[in-house]
Amino acid sequence: MVEVYSFNQLADCPHFSSLLQLGADQSNQAEVAALAKGVLPEDLATIIYTSGTTGKPKGVMLSHHNVVSNVLYACERLPLVPGQAKALSFLPICHIFERVITYIYQYTGVKVCYAESLETLMADLQRHQPDVMTSVPRLLEKVYDSIVAKGTALTGIKKALFFWALNLGLRYEPYGKNGAWYEFQLKIADRLIFSKWRAALGGNLRLIASGSAALQPRLARVFNAAKMGVMEGYGLTETSPVVSVNDMRDGKFRIGTVGKLIAETEVKIAEDGEILVKGPQVMMGYYKDPELTASVIQNGYFHTGDIGHIDEDGFLRITDRKKEMFKTSGGKYVAPQLLENRLKQSRFIEQVMVIGDGEKMPAALIQPDFVFLEQWAKKKELGDLDRTALIAHPRVLSRIEREVESANEQFAKFEKIKQFKLTPDAWTPDAGHLTPTMKLKRKAIQAKYQDLYDQIYR
Numbered sequence: 001m002v003e004v005y006s007f008n009q010l011a012d013c014p015h016f017s018s019l020l021q022l023g024a025d026q027s028n029q030a031e032v033a034a035l036a037k038g039v040l041p042e043d044l045a046t047i048i049y050t051s052g053t054t055g056k057p058k059g060v061m062l063s064h065h066n067v068v069s070n071v072l073y074a075c076e077r078l079p080l081v082p083g084q085a086k087a088l089s090f091l092p093i094c095h096i097f098e099r100v101i102t103y104i105y106q107y108t109g110v111k112v113c114y115a116e117s118l119e120t121l122m123a124d125l126q127r128h129q130p131d132v133m134t135s136v137p138r139l140l141e142k143v144y145d146s147i148v149a150k151g152t153a154l155t156g157i158k159k160a161l162f163f164w165a166l167n168l169g170l171r172y173e174p175y176g177k178n179g180a181w182y183e184f185q186l187k188i189a190d191r192l193i194f195s196k197w198r199a200a201l202g203g204n205l206r207l208i209a210s211g212s213a214a215l216q217p218r219l220a221r222v223f224n225a226a227k228m229g230v231m232e233g234y235g236l237t238e239t240s241p242v243v244s245v246n247d248m249r250d251g252k253f254r255i256g257t258v259g260k261l262i263a264e265t266e267v268k269i270a271e272d273g274e275i276l277v278k279g280p281q282v283m284m285g286y287y288k289d290p291e292l293t294a295s296v297i298q299n300g301y302f303h304t305g306d307i308g309h310i311d312e313d314g315f316l317r318i319t320d321r322k323k324e325m326f327k328t329s330g331g332k333y334v335a336p337q338l339l340e341n342r343l344k345q346s347r348f349i350e351q352v353m354v355i356g357d358g359e360k361m362p363a364a365l366i367q368p369d370f371v372f373l374e375q376w377a378k379k380k381e382l383g384d385l386d387r388t389a390l391i392a393h394p395r396v397l398s399r400i401e402r403e404v405e406s407a408n409e410q411f412a413k414f415e416k417i418k419q420f421k422l423t424p425d426a427w428t429p430d431a432g433h434l435t436p437t438m439k440l441k442r443k444a445i446q447a448k449y450q451d452l453y454d455q456i457y458r
Helices: 016-023 029-037 064-075 096-108 121-128 137-152 156-169 180-200 217-225 290-296 336-343 370-379 387-392 394-408 442-448 450-457
Strands: 044-049 059-063 086-089 111-114 132-135 207-210 229-235 242-245 266-269 274-278 301-310 316-321 349-355 363-368 419-422
Touching (some): 044 064, 064 242, 086 096, 096 111, 096 132, 316 336, 336 394, 370 387, 370 394, 442 450
Parallel strands (some): 086 111, 086 132, 132 207, 207 229
Antiparallel strands (some): 274 301
């Protein structure tokens, strides 16, 4: 029987104190101990479904050994004093990333506070004042954009100091690599500007573990310059999940990488650039799908579907998802995630998906940042427009085109976005555009906007 218990006193739900009373009964402990002894490390512990970014979600079977080994080895990269830290949790517990980090918190005695929702996250940070939290890049992008928006609203010397500090942060390199003069300026910027950023996020936040998608290097630079250490890691549901993670200590942090491999983990790079992983964290297999399991686990190595390489110092770099790369009709391969991350640096762009598989050119479906766009339209006196009219306005289209052209500058001719279409609605997990960890559900998005796709290519 499954029962739900409440921490609060509710009329229609048993209180958790009654659960404690049940646990006080020692009469069945011998039976419990016998059952526990019968559980082997290789036994199935959980089935977690993948997010389905490129297709149908798959049931990933993880053993006790998969999960426990990952907790123990990932713990070594968590620079917190056991029993003396507080964490804020807001990502879905059903996702392997947040589940394993919760086990890590429990193992190291970190107090866990839970955010009420994404919408209340800033208030939750202020209320609980955590030392550590996990995040996904999209949330950090939104926090960064919010900070920049507040700086833009300043005037005079305050505005000048804000952007001086921001630009300083965008040049950040760890371990004092920028030299003594830069470090001196950084101390001034910290006292005048960055300390206020930390206060807005609770005041104590010093470690943010970022995963689930690629992190823009500019975010790693700015947050680390502000002493809120964003440490990017890499993993998949099939690897329980951690394969590698950055750690500020002992030179194990390099911006633009996902860090060094955790213990007992081996990575090979296939001829086509695919990352292959071997270690105790590799899954048992896919639930009721031995053929698919055999196709992705070969000679003990799990084929991740990600493209990357390991540099001369052992840092792993991810360049794109193999399944997300596409080939134009001209035979050129395009890595959409690189383009998308560059486009999302624009304050006008909230979400973007690069398309063009089998077509003559890459293009993009773009969800504008409607909050910022509406403020911009008001300043430009475009009138009282609803979102459908706003994204069709010639001045809006012209402004977004400038953002796209600016992003195109750093890419080869065959990679450049030649056309784009704006969508009138927000892309959200509830509406089916995104996974719970804010990754694009590419097939679902293309299906939703097939008419826009056809306008571009047909």
